[in-house]
Amino acid sequence: MRQLHIPMAALVCSVWLVPMTPAAAASPCMVVTLTGTQSGPALFNGLAGAGTLVRFGDDDNDCGTVKLQFDAGRGTNMRLSQSGVTPAQLNAIFFTHMHSDHTEGFADIIQMRWNYNSTGPKLDVVCSADAESPLGFTISCRKLATHVGDAFLQSGEIAQRRAEDKRRLAGGPADLANVITFVPPNEPQIVWSSGDVKVTAIRSTHIAGHASFRVDTPAGSVVIGGDAGSDVVAPPRASSTSEQVERLAQGVDIIVHSTMHPVMGPDRGSGMPPPVFYRQSGTADLGAMARRVGAKHLMLTHLAPSLGAERHGPYKVPGGPLTAADYRKVVEASGFTGNTVVGTDLASIRLPAK
Numbered sequence: 001m002r003q004l005h006i007p008m009a010a011l012v013c014s015v016w017l018v019p020m021t022p023a024a025a026a027s028p029c030m031v032v033t034l035t036g037t038q039s040g041p042a043l044f045n046g047l048a049g050a051g052t053l054v055r056f057g058d059d060d061n062d063c064g065t066v067k068l069q070f071d072a073g074r075g076t077n078m079r080l081s082q083s084g085v086t087p088a089q090l091n092a093i094f095f096t097h098m099h100s101d102h103t104e105g106f107a108d109i110i111q112m113r114w115n116y117n118s119t120g121p122k123l124d125v126v127c128s129a130d131a132e133s134p135l136g137f138t139i140s141c142r143k144l145a146t147h148v149g150d151a152f153l154q155s156g157e158i159a160q161r162r163a164e165d166k167r168r169l170a171g172g173p174a175d176l177a178n179v180i181t182f183v184p185p186n187e188p189q190i191v192w193s194s195g196d197v198k199v200t201a202i203r204s205t206h207i208a209g210h211a212s213f214r215v216d217t218p219a220g221s222v223v224i225g226g227d228a229g230s231d232v233v234a235p236p237r238a239s240s241t242s243e244q245v246e247r248l249a250q251g252v253d254i255i256v257h258s259t260m261h262p263v264m265g266p267d268r269g270s271g272m273p274p275p276v277f278y279r280q281s282g283t284a285d286l287g288a289m290a291r292r293v294g295a296k297h298l299m300l301t302h303l304a305p306s307l308g309a310e311r312h313g314p315y316k317v318p319g320g321p322l323t324a325a326d327y328r329k330v331v332e333a334s335g336f337t338g339n340t341v342v343g344t345d346l347a348s349i350r351l352p353a354k
């Protein structure tokens with residue numbers, strides 16, 4: 001009888017210990033980081049090109065179980081390194097569209113993965129299927145991925161590095177890309193998932209093949225609009241924002257979206273061609289959309305013009321450089337009362353907040 005009591009006591013102890021320790025430690029979390037906030041192909045003050053890193057995990061691994069990169073403009077790899085993320089750690093990279101300010105950092109990322117992690121898993125590259133532009137050519141994410149290493153194949157770099165380490169794949173970095181394409185739908189559609197993390201996409205208007213994404217995790221959700229604008233490409237129209245993105249963003253926690261400040265408008269003398277101005281979502285309209293969908297956070301990125309810039313590419317900023325307050329004022333006037341982040345490189349939001 002005495003011997004029987006000892007194991008029972010041990011059992012009671014373990015029942016106490018097992019549920020308490022992991023439950024307290026494994027609280028899910030998500031971090032959204034702007035890896036670049038430059039708008040368009042121009043360079044300004046060291047800003048990286050457009051991109052957003054979404055991390056999901058729990059307190060034990062610094063929200064780092066899943067790491068997803070959305071767009072990869074110039075310098076994305078540098079910003080990832082400042083966030084402690086290596087190319088090998090990315091589970092997938094998503095592209096909203098094929099403009100170079102969203103894609104030119106891709107080669108850097110996948111080349112480095114090829115250098116050091118050729119034996120590791122391929123990188124999922126998730127983007128639109130080939131899209132015919134009404135202007136008479138094809139926009140092809142698949143070709144971007146297939147030919148991403150061509151310059152280095154031609155220069156002999158791939159052969160040289162492979163001679164140094166035969167584990168590197170013969171075809172260069174393209175051999176490490178697992179391209180997953182979808183035809184951008186008018187209703188949200190799942191395009192990628194892993195465990196509790198689900199990524200949906202929707203068609204949106206900017207250039208042919210543009211798509212916007214939403215990530216849902218147990219810790220929260222984020223919409224990455226990219227450069228989406230209204231299907232009605234110029235006024236008169238209800239809003240410069242995309243109706244599809246608004247559907248995608250219903251009830252979302254965070255919206256990350258490119259924006260165009262009203263100061264660049266055709267009525268203000270910046271010299272920016274009206275179609276370039278109108279194909280982006282205006283700052284006031286984004287604030288109004290964020291309010292309508294009930295978002296808690298609006299992260300403005302891909303700011304046109306950049307904070308502190310005299311010019312936006314070739315175009316003058318009428319009235320002189322803008323501050324974060326100039327963007328914030330426009331959002332506040334729209335009636336959005338949530339948290340507005342006027343994007344700077346590496347600005348982050350963690351859910352839940354620490």
Ligand SMILES: [Zn+2]
Nearest residue numbers: 040099101227
């Ligand atoms: Zn862009």
